[in-house]
Amino acid sequence: MDKKWGYLIHLSTNMWYDGAPESYRSDYVKIRALSPRLLCDDECWRQVTDQLSWAGANMLLVDVGDGVRLASHPELALEGSWSAERLQRELARLRGMGFEVIPKLNFSTTHDSWLKEYHRQVSTPDYYRVCEDVIREVAELFGHPRFMHIGMDEERPGFGRFNNFCVFRQGELWWNDFLKIVGWVEACGMRPMSWSTTMRHSPDYVRHTPKSVILCVGEASYRPVPLDAKGPCLDFALDAAKNGYDLFFYGSNWASDENFRDIVAWSRAYVSDDRVVGYIMAPWVRTLPQFRRQSQRAINYLEDAMLQCGAKQPPLGIRPAFAAWFLDKDGKNVIEYKYPEDRMRLNAGETLVLDFGVGAEHPVLDTMVGTPTTIRLRTANTLEGRKPVFLPGSSTAECRPSEDRSEPTSPLPPGRYLAVSCDKQVNFTKIAVRA
16 A cells, blocks of 8 residues: 655644643753643744655644634633634645645643643543544544544653643553544544554553554654564564554654664564555654754655655755764764754864765765865765765865865765765865755
8 A cells, every 4th residue: 555654743732741840941841841822833834844745745643732723622722723714724735735634632641731621630521522522623624534643642650740630541441531532533434543652551452452543653762773673662563463453653853863764664674564554753843943953854864764665766956965974084983973954064084974865976065165175075885883884986076265066076886875075174054965
């Protein structure tokens, strides 16, 4: 089947804490605190969705929460929540760009601060009424799409430690509420999607979970996933596929740049293709200017995975690198790691290594130098650690004073990685490759 290549984008951010966690003051966690107003920047939203369309993504998973003003429960809305009319306009734009747009509402007790007072009324008649109402109205607003994501992750002791009010369902009560939510979603003509991080701790999940539920599985730490990796999350994925469940695999650049590409490669190696509905990149950042760089990198890694497995052909024109790092003068150690969007300064004797995900034989270099400089270019297809194993042959590029665009004086052997070195300091404003 044609795979979905999705991205989790946050309209609402009230999916974590029900107050301001004073004991944990990082800027990222402050953004996770309960907000009385919508924390979604219009320009960033449009930029991210435009970039996703350019990259070839075909599914957008929208964390709705309290980000839309609902007629059935206006008390859930925030200052700045989207109106139904605005949502409809945006859905039309996104679908016109080729996205299948899927709503997400997280009903886990550790991720449901968007439910306001009902967050403290879990498993009561009022709670059930509100959950059913919200599911029904969101389904209508989104035009009854194929899927709805219901969250249901991390409902275990420890995950609510920053909440003022903390409760966990377990045993038959958790399954009772899970199945109620699944039933309400299915009554609206949609298949439920659910994170599996709570479910996988239940040894009898197969007895409780309908095959209509699509399980979202990944590697919980978001670390690299070698092809021979083992672990509870991966074991659960294999077991779920063996038991006939359809799966979405998800990854993130939250803790490592390799996680998403690795989980895609691992799933393709071990899980039957007909059990995999698609893949979701979840960078876990808000749609705000301060997280723009991590969003851009997440989109790069999503596209890289698509290129790796043939889901997309390299685009025309030029494209930036997915990652960049510096090796010391001996080429033995990584001395600094930088995002490819940064202005990169290459000192004399250092080597700058860039990962393009596609052939790097046609680089385009924008440089700023004070005196004429010759840059040496080499390519590689494999790495030993962070060190490239160079292909035979090399080329040079001549850089002139002031900002200058240069290309190799002779072709390079086709490779994934491009290594750049020089005898004088060079500032790069951009390094890209021609497709």
